[in-house]
Amino acid sequence: MTRLPLVSVIIPSFNRATLIPETLRSVLDQTYRNWECIVVDDGSTDGSQEIIKSFAVKDDRIQFVSRQRDPKGAPTCRNIALVDFAKGEYVVFLDSDDVLSPTCLELRVKHFRDNKSEDLLVFKTAYFSINPGDQENQWFHVKDNDHLTSFLTTSAWGTTSPMWKRLKLIELGGFREGLSSWQDWELHVRVIALGLRVTVVDIEDNYVRRGNTDNINLKANNEAHLTSRLHMLTNIIALLKQQACINEQRRQLLVGLVVAILSHTDAPETQQQATNVLADLSVSETEMRFVTKYLSMRKKIRVLSQRNMASRLLRRLFAIAIPIRYLSHA
CATH class of the missing domain: 3.90.550.10 (Spore Coat Polysaccharide Biosynthesis Protein SpsA; Chain A)
Structure with a gap:
């Protein structure tokens, strides 16, 4: 048997x-x-x-x-x-x-x-x-x-x-x-x-x-979760680099994951750590201008409303106006 x-x-x-x-x-x-x-x-x-x-x-x-x-x-x-x-x-x-x-x-x-x-x-x-x-x-x-x-x-x-x-x-x-x-x-x-x-x-x-x-x-965007996620992403990016797994498409997607964290945090330390990760991903000056503009608008939307239908629509419209693939994460 x-x-x-x-x-x-x-x-x-x-x-x-x-x-x-x-x-x-x-x-x-x-x-x-x-x-x-x-x-x-x-x-x-x-x-x-x-x-x-x-x-x-x-x-x-x-x-x-x-x-x-x-x-x-x-x-x-x-x-x-x-x-x-x-x-x-x-x-x-x-x-x-x-x-x-x-x-x-x-x-x-x-x-x-x-x-x-x-x-x-x-x-x-x-x-x-x-x-x-x-x-x-x-x-x-x-x-x-x-x-x-x-x-x-x-x-x-x-x-x-x-x-x-x-x-x-x-x-x-x-x-x-x-x-x-x-x-x-x-x-x-x-x-x-x-x-x-x-x-x-x-x-x-x-x-x-x-x-x-x-x-x-439901708790994923509080500050402790964001900090934990950013630390994890930093380690994952290091591993992907070590294994030569990052092409341009994946680089943009990784940038998007970091931008998503930035779009939900107001903590200066987390913002600085995320900015350092973006630099490690070789974000260009042009890309960074788009990211900065996007984050500014996202902050205004968050102040206006906590995820109601109007804010979601504004977010989608603004994301469409910025032709960078990785912003879809945020």
């Missing part, structure tokens, strides 16, 4: 008492049975720890782990499970408010058997609001099979999309701990830049919840 490889499903959790039962049930409902599920709690205070433990009592494939070291955050929780607890040949990361389709693990293992030389396989993600399948929009944005350029344009795929070879991911260093946002974006750009072997499979097999008021994206 062919040995079925063990799959480790890793879930970081913080105050998700009302949502994590559905997430865990989606793991329990898998048609593929040889899995372990490691839930690392990040200091919950809403009773979700007891809920997770109750699932673990009923099925010993579920493990409850409490984070015992700093820094706080999902990247640390994922790495704790990955390095200290997971035993699977393959790893899937699942957020505590999202769900897997019943055949997710079965089909992923099957496709890995057909692509044994790959380091990770990427599957497509759908959004949902109440029940999986109740929205048509999909989270998968890869153009012309250019994974790196796609990620510099947007977040091409999410945390749960890949299935990883566990040892390869450990060798890579896992998630960057301490990042307050864009954690999966950083990891995916890093693995692509380092040349890991990636294959995309045209199967939609996991669902990301929309409408959750605790979603990290």
Whole structure:
């Protein structure tokens, strides 16, 4: 009989008492049975720890782990499970408010058997609001099979999309701990830049919840998140330069990511750091004049209104008036 490889499903959790039962049930409902599920709690205070433990009592494939070291955050929780607890040949990361389709693990293992030389396989993600399948929009944005350029344009795929070879991911260093946002974006750009072997499979097999008021994206433009993102971008740009991955199109897209940070911050230190990054990206005087003009208008729009329809329209009209591709990020 062919040995079925063990799959480790890793879930970081913080105050998700009302949502994590559905997430865990989606793991329990898998048609593929040889899995372990490691839930690392990040200091919950809403009773979700007891809920997770109750699932673990009923099925010993579920493990409850409490984070015992700093820094706080999902990247640390994922790495704790990955390095200290997971035993699977393959790893899937699942957020505590999202769900897997019943055949997710079965089909992923099957496709890995057909692509044994790959380091990770990427599957497509759908959004949902109440029940999986109740929205048509999909989270998968890869153009012309250019994974790196796609990620510099947007977040091409999410945390749960890949299935990883566990040892390869450990060798890579896992998630960057301490990042307050864009954690999966950083990891995916890093693995692509380092040349890991990636294959995309045209199967939609996991669902990301929309409408959750605790979603990290709602907090992504506060100053701490902007500072964290800028530091991360600085490191990513250094890596892309080292790996000779930056062409003119990608340079412009990277400039756009920095301009997006500048458009949301009023902190002089962050502004200076971002300006230094732009200089490192060889922004010309002409480009810088456009950027300065754009940021001035963006600041006026922010003062007039906090993201109402009029301000969005003004922003789009102004962006059209400035023929620089990278301003679309801001």
